[in-house]
Amino acid sequence: MRKKRIGVLGCARILDRALFTPLKSLEPLSVHAIASRTKPKAESYAEKYGIPRAFGGYEELLACGEIDFVYIALSNELHTEWAIRALQAGKPVLVEKPICLNTEELRRLMDAQAASGLPVLEGLMVQHHPWQSEIKRMVDRNAYGGLLEVRSQISVPFRDPERQNYRSFPERGGGAFYDFGCYWLQFLQAVLGLEPAGCDAESDFAGPGGCDWTFRASLDYAGGVRAELVASFELPMISRHTLEFEHAVVTVDDFFRASLGTHRMTMRVRDKQSGAVEKLAFEPQNYFVNQLAFFSGVLDGTKSNVPLAQSYERMAVHERLLTLARAKLPGYPPASGEPLT
Numbered sequence: 001m002r003k004k005r006i007g008v009l010g011c012a013r014i015l016d017r018a019l020f021t022p023l024k025s026l027e028p029l030s031v032h033a034i035a036s037r038t039k040p041k042a043e044s045y046a047e048k049y050g051i052p053r054a055f056g057g058y059e060e061l062l063a064c065g066e067i068d069f070v071y072i073a074l075s076n077e078l079h080t081e082w083a084i085r086a087l088q089a090g091k092p093v094l095v096e097k098p099i100c101l102n103t104e105e106l107r108r109l110m111d112a113q114a115a116s117g118l119p120v121l122e123g124l125m126v127q128h129h130p131w132q133s134e135i136k137r138m139v140d141r142n143a144y145g146g147l148l149e150v151r152s153q154i155s156v157p158f159r160d161p162e163r164q165n166y167r168s169f170p171e172r173g174g175g176a177f178y179d180f181g182c183y184w185l186q187f188l189q190a191v192l193g194l195e196p197a198g199c200d201a202e203s204d205f206a207g208p209g210g211c212d213w214t215f216r217a218s219l220d221y222a223g224g225v226r227a228e229l230v231a232s233f234e235l236p237m238i239s240r241h242t243l244e245f246e247h248a249v250v251t252v253d254d255f256f257r258a259s260l261g262t263h264r265m266t267m268r269v270r271d272k273q274s275g276a277v278e279k280l281a282f283e284p285q286n287y288f289v290n291q292l293a294f295f296s297g298v299l300d301g302t303k304s305n306v307p308l309a310q311s312y313e314r315m316a317v318h319e320r321l322l323t324l325a326r327a328k329l330p331g332y333p334p335a336s337g338e339p340l341t
Helices: 015-020 039-049 058-062 076-088 103-116 131-140 176-191 287-300 308-327
Strands: 004-009 029-035 053-055 069-072 093-096 120-123 147-155 198-202 214-220 226-232 238-245 248-253 266-271 277-281
Touching: 004 015, 004 058, 015 287, 029 039, 029 058, 039 053, 053 058, 058 076, 069 076, 076 093, 076 103, 093 287, 103 308, 120 287, 120 308, 131 176, 131 238, 131 248, 131 266, 147 176, 176 214, 176 226, 176 308, 198 308, 214 308
Parallel strands: 004 029, 004 069, 029 053, 069 093, 093 120, 147 226
Antiparallel strands: 147 238, 198 214, 214 226, 238 248, 248 266, 266 277
16 A cells, blocks of 8 residues: 655644654555755755655645645644645645634634535544543543533643744734633533533733733533633643532543653542542553544545534634633734634
């Protein structure tokens, strides 16, 4: 079987962890070309990682007939434009999260995807690991009684004193909620769905450029279940989901670990009455290996792709929560052009 040749747009630091290292475990895939706005940068990556071709412009890579699909690792505000251009060039697309900055952008991308008939996948790597399916089974089967509450914290300390990173620019999708909220919403979507009866959010937006450096959000579901999130660039490093059931507390701790390499994921189940703790373990896996293998299967026709409608549903809730949080700031409503829904 001929290898699928990947064309990479952008020379982001995440590529080593999200693409180059995982590909060592995936014989059917290889990076054939990489593009940057400056050719020397693309050439330096090509030399370092043994990539056959380097381009000094994204258009040049999309015009290359040797590319089977495009991996977009650009700054958030460029995702929509270049995903659409890739589809128009006849290339399927795997694009880093968040796939777009708002529902208006996502509608345009969905139209382009429908016109092309080509697959597009948002790179939310956690969705390709079985721990989420296991939690959904717990909830659906009332394994520990009814679900009462879901508490999530996703925090990674981040400093950018010179404001060179996109995370420090609101107009580029900066802030903690753009970085981490998509993981929370995808988890809730997979386990509970995304049709809350009510929601709330807050942040002081005191990060660089007015970005949210800590963001708190909640969704209230029919039946009384509440899901809460703390997303932060300034709190100690944590990636944790805690689900409180009537008879047990289930914790998925350090759930980003499998994005750092091939690691064993575990969940802890603490019985409320006895205090006994059971550990549920999964075989060592790598999120990014799983993600690339999944998309390869989509291109082969052996797997059904994740519909873009799911990304749209998440983005609609994301926009609503951001709007609610911003509405609490002095001087609201926001400047013209910002999304209000």
